[in-house]
Amino acid sequence: MHLAAVLRAADFSRQRVLEVGCGEGRLTWGIAPLAASLLAVDPSPEDVNTARASGPSELRHKVRFQVARADEVEIEPQSVDLVFFSWSL
């Protein structure tokens, strides 16, 4: 349900996406099939490990994970087309 609402909000097709607050990747792997690439960030190493492990192998080349708080994200200026904030519950 969250995913359906997110996909209605914007066209993720062929976009370079930055997801801030990916948690265990519940939405990450729903967006990944559409995106050109996806950098998923979360401050919890445990959640990032879970997220990384839960994705299908055919999508893993598109998705990169980073353990970081929002103020620590390492990313080049003007390098993404879409920023997705998914506030951790």
Added chain:
Amino acid sequence: MEPEGVVDVLRRLLAALVPGGIVVDLTMAPPDETVESDGEILGHLDGSAFFPRAIAAGAGLNELADDGLLALVREEPVTVIVRYPTGSDVLEDIADRRYTRMPIELAARLAAITTECLLYSNCLVRTFTKP
């Protein structure tokens, strides 16, 4: 994201976005989430540690929009319903959350429920563009 300094963090993240790029903000909104089973409301989760963070982040995006750094193009309130096979499944799922708390009375009721439970959450999905 901590509520303090949220605008600075958002500004920094927006620097990563190309001109004409999109920001999608998905957050939960008050009131507290409701747990229901067999048509009966069992109780509400405690979002008091979460909502101030979400509200601060939303206010930060509003501030950037007021400064002309973002433009709001779409806003959709959404009621998300998650179905769990039993009360124990609700407990397990909520235990993984960082900021939402399970009240003791509700946990006790859920532990005894072996039929389907529904969790209702109010969410807000906003879409912005970067001029």
